[in-house]
Amino acid sequence: MRRWLIGSAAVLCLPIVAVFAPYLWSGGKEKDGAAPASKIAKSRIDRVTVYPSNALVTREIEVPDGEGLVELVVTPMPDRIVASTMYSEGGDGLRVLTTRFTTRQVLEDTSAERRKLEAEMEKFQVAGAKIDSEINGLKMNMDLLNKLEAAADKSTRTGDEVISIAKYVMDQRVEKAKEMVNLMEQKRQNGIQMSFLQRKMGELGRGSGRMERDAILVVDREKGKGGTVRLNYLVSSVSWHPEYKVRAGKVDQDVQVDYLANLMQHTGEDWNQVKMTLSTAQPMLNASPPDLCMLQPILAVRGAPGGPPMPGGGGFASPFANSYAPRDIAKKAMTQRGQAWQLNSGQGGFGGGRGNSFDAKVQKEAERLLNEAAAIEQNLDLMRSRTEVLADLKKGKGSIAGPAGTDGPSVTYHLPNKLTVPSRGDEQVIEVVKLKLAPKYYYKTVPVLNTRVYRLADLVNKSEYILLPGEATMYQGSDFVGRMPMPLVAVGEEFTAGFGVDTQLQVQRQMVDQTRSTQGGNQVIKYEYRILVSSFKNQPVKLQVWDRLPKGENESIGVILGKITPDLCKDGIYLRESRPNNLLRWDVEVPANCSGEKAFAINYEFRMELDRQMAITGFRSK
The missing domain is CATH 1.20.5 (Single alpha-helices involved in coiled-coils or other helix-helix interfaces)
Structure with a gap:
């Protein structure tokens, strides 16, 4: 025992x-090797870099005092996080050993506003189920009335009994019909309320919140004290694009350019008092350039089945079988380039659609598509005739395809003030910078297109900011005058802004004479035109007037400019680019208060010469 x-x-x-x-x-x-205890960490968003279709978020996480390892849980993380892009940065005496992302299911939605809406939605769902049940019961009662009516028809009842049953059935039908109408109206109103709640829930910028997203960091406190570490991650459902408000004042006042960013962030987390940077970069994980493949010609035997035909008359045949439609092939090349870009950006890390992780096979497929697209473009380039090459050089065109390099500049704007941007479905406008630019005002008219005279200003971007392409809203003082597309403007570059129509300047264009004659074997047609400018202003103004002459594509027709008063513009860019296309430009100063007989006049004449056997069937813009 x-x-x-x-x-x-x-x-x-x-x-x-x-x-x-x-x-x-x-x-x-x-x-020391014991597993660290998990702690919910305090964190806040410190800075955000917004790209055209995504954003890089940086959180500062507080590490409590103590020695050894500590496991910090950062919760909640946003719905639109790209989990594979999370990385951490340590601090003074703090080393981040691991960073991982996890999800867990929760009973109720994590958003208080969504929980409130879901509670209301549940009430309406219960009410809807009750209404449906009452409608079904009412239908069964109406079916019972129909059976009672059928039984009365077949029974051997007395007349009074039949009348009594019929009266009961009719009264009940009227009553049940009213009840049915009332229930259907209740159902309709209930559906309207549920639809409204669904739209409000959709505006919250997140889906079902019954899954909590957490980031878990294991931090080694090497010096035995706390501090802060940084957690970086990328989120999708973010975009921005530039827009401008341009205000012109008096002649001696600067033009104010409000450079704005139209920002939409629908990530599921609010950005409260963050340092914000706007960028046009399109970062991708595949930082190396694509590999170039061999270009191999495809040969076919002339006269063979399915091959090109033999040249007729024993002449010299072109080495190329031109059985292609250039537009269709160029479109195919553009499509393949677009697919390659989508593959690269999709695996590139900023919210793409291929799992948001780098995949060597995907990169190889993108390289294959790029090489095939380039082969198609070289096919069009190498199979051009000498006439086409010379014509493109004359027009100032380069390669026929013009494949790459269309992404635009990579520009970054560091906004000076901290901003708050809530997560919502609509766009929010934030200010990037205000610029004051000195204008050179003048007016411009193209009477062959319309008789309006527009006020313009040449501006030089003397700021340190590159102005990206976007829509500009133009104001004259406080009056809205229209919109215009803002071009890409580099630092120090000049651009032109339009400020609407000035009705105090009027212009008219008319033909004053036309004669026809023959000269040798040619027919000659001579024209005289006059452009009259009326000014009702109290001071002289600078005016730019444009017109055009016909221009033949070859020597079969000649167009010669004759007498012209005043002389054409001597601007070098105009003489190099526009004058060879028979576009006419005058830079004149219109006196004050000149109208009627005192109107400012521009006169010019030109003649067209062509063979007597030729006839002009019309003119077209090109």
Whole structure:
């Protein structure tokens, strides 16, 4: 009996020894390698870099004082996070060992506003189920009335009984019909309320919030004290584009350019008092250029089945079988380039559609598409005739395809003030910078197109900001005058802004004479035109007037400019680019208060010469 008691006591002591043995062997101290305890960490969003279709978010996470390892849980993380892009940065005496992303299911939605809406939605769902049940019961009662009516027809009842049953059935039908109308109206109103709640829930910028997203960091406190570490991650459902408000004042006042950013962020988390940077970069993980493949010609035997035909008359045939439609092939090349770009950006890390992780196979497929697109473009380029090459050079065109380099500049704007941008479905306008630019005002008219005179200003971008292409809203003082597309303007570059129509300047264009004659074997048609400018302003103004002459594509027709008063513009860019196309430009100064007989006049004449056997069937714009 005693041995049995001793044995039992020994067995019972084994678990106690197993639990306390490490503590006893370590002298009462935990081993450093013990698993760290998880703690909910305090964090805030410190800065955000917004790209055209995504954003890089940086959170500062507080690390509590203490020694050794600590596991910090950052919750909640946004719905639109790209989990594979999370990375952490340590601090002074703090080293981040691991960073991981996890999800967990929760009973109720994590958003208080959404929980309130869901509670209201649940009430309407219960009410809807009750209404449906009452409608079904009412239908069964109406079916019972129909059976009662059928039984009255077949029974051998007295006349009074039949009348009594008929009256009961009719009264009940009227009553049930009213009840049905009332229930259907209740159902309709209930559906309207549910639809309204669904739209409000959609405006919250997140889907079902019954899944919590957490980031877990294991931090080693090497110096035995706390501090802060940084957690960086990318989110999708973010975009921005530039827009402008341009205000012109008096002649001696600067033009004010309000550079704005139209920002939409629908990530599921609010950005409160953050340092914001706007960027036009399109970052991708595949930082190396694509590999170039060999270009191989495809040959076919002339006269063979399915091959090109033999040249007729024994003449010299072109080495190319031109059985292609250039537009269709160029479109195919553009499509393949677009597919390659989507593959690269999709795996590139900023919210793409291929799992948001780098894949070597995807990169190889993108390189294959790029090489095939380039082969198609070179096919069009190499198979051009000498006539086409010379014509493109004359028009100032380069390659026929013009494949790459259309992404525009990579520009970054660091906004000076901290901003708050809530997560919502609509666009929010934030200010990038206000610019004051010195204008050079003048007016411009193209009477062959319309008789309006427009006020313009040449502006030089003397700021340190590149102005990106976008829509500009133009104001004259406080009056809205129209919109115009803002071009890409580099630092120090000049651009032109339009400020609407000035009705105090009027212009008219008319033909004053036309004669026809023959000269040798040619027919000659001579025209005289006059452009009259009327000014009702109290001071002289600078005016730019444009017109055009016909221009033949070859020597079969000649167009010669004759007498012209005043002389054409001497601007170098105009003489190089526009004058060879027979576009006419005058830079004149219109006197004050000149109208009627005193109107400012521009006169010019030109003649067209063509063979007597030729006839002009019309003119077209090109």
